[in-house]
Amino acid sequence: MSNFLDEVHNGLSGKVKKLNPKWLYDFNGSKLFEEITKLQEYYVTRTEIGILEKNKSEIANLIGEKATVIEPGAGESKKISIFLKSLIEPKCYVPSDISKKYIKKIGKKLKKKLPKIKVNPVVDDFTSKKRINNKILKNKNIVVFFPGSTIGNFEKREAIHFLKNIKLKYKPKKIIIGVDLIKKKSVLLKAYNDKKGITARFNKNLLKRINKELKANFDIKSFKHSAIYNKSKSRIEMHLISLKNQKVKVHNKNFHFKKGETIHTESSHKYSPKSFNQLAKKSGWKVKKIWTDLNRQFSIQYLI
Template sequence: MHDDTTRFMADVIEGLGASPKRLPPKYFYDAAGSALFLDITRLDEYYVTRAELEILGRYATDIASHVPAGAVLVEFGSGASTKIRKLLDALPRLTGYVPVDISVELLAQEADELHRDFPALPVWPIATDFTTEFALPAAATHSPKVGFFPGSTIGNFEPHEAEHFLACAAHTLGPGSAFIVGVDLEKSPATLHAAYNDAAGITARFNLNMLTRIRRELDAHIDPQGFRHHAFYNTDARRIEMHLVATRAQTVHVDGHSFQFADGESIHTENSYKYTPARFAELAARAGWQTEASWTDAQGLMSVHALRCRC
């Protein structure tokens, strides 16, 4: 069994055996899941991408001022290249771009397209779990580094996990490096509910696709049609929660393990924490980063922060 599949199997068995049951959100992003997420970013209800693109477009020059000449740009969880293109257009003096993503298929596709559109820019893709420490290409060793982590992905971590991720990124990028991070802001529960419960049902398909992947890749006996998507805003925790809820009592079998589900029992698949700029700056500071600047869209839905490593 391939190492990635072994890890996937172990995480699924551990998560379904936990109480309450859970699955890591990084396993959303196989080829089908990545395509569905791209569809989500185009939805009217999903404000995140639209608001962040507004920030990156309006403040590209200001953001670029925090990036030293000759830097290597490292994007954590690169996915589709829509947002990075906003920065690449504003940063003509980069010496390299390192997209890092767990989705091998999407990574290769986007790297090829960027190499075609920016032929003078070396592109060094890394297929790995970006939430852990990893080695940068040898060609990037002597260049200043800038990280890029757009979207609301930082909110998918528990706060202590977000702090750990930022500390790992500081170690990967090195002292004095910059980090451009997108952070979703607190807003009305109605706006948040609509964003994660779109009328077209694409977010539901995205959530349920994880079960399809488990069945296909792990040869598990699990029926995705026996579950439904459920997302809600937890006001006390300041986070959206996504769950897969069993629509009937059933037993799921994975690699010789059996997991009982009661009717209405859920698998917790994702959190998306929302921050104020001040609370995020405090979290980043605990991980060794100083906030140099931050920007928001006109409606105050999203924010982008320029951090500097003081580790």
């Protein structure tokens, strides 16, 4: 809680107002993200699932026998069950997420759905250095499964730091990672500005959360969702735009917004196979295999 307050105070104090995307995911945020994954415009989830379905046996063979699969930022853990059944005698599945109430709910559901596999849900910030339970880390065949292009939410230097840190945090020998690819701007803009307005609700939910948890008084209606493509950084940026000059109080501090000023709430970086290869290399990993869909919209990559 105090961590959240400090980060919000710092994020709103800078010249450019910016908040860490991890705060988008309280229980409501996680449920809204689940809705986003089902949207027609949001090609990410169905494309990644298609790639996993098509290549599940090959992926299972690369993972090998008696694996412990750790999934940081697991959310609803939708994708793991696709190849968990193809794995040879998997030991354990560890879905981990910052969204406490949500991952507990998902954990219960998974234990019922996968009775033959030990499911061990963990509440954790995947950027922290804190190791997870030592018993889990004893297995020699640990695999990190990191789908959904969550890697794209990091700035590039943070992504390198994350990929280096997970070597110490989870002790994996292998990573299976979903990486969204650079594509036509119109496809990207549609995906993050859906017609039903679910992405807008997901974005604005952050202000609701701040109001609820940090005694703030954001007038939600006077902020507008915006998602733009920043070509020079190959990324979609989500912002909340202030529709008027206004003052907002968060706990004991006031923040001033000019009309048109934004809070940058999330980035989703897009990569080419080459640019992700370079990023992996800088992080001490080697890309051994890439699977994509026919339109080369999305990729799943195998790193060792």
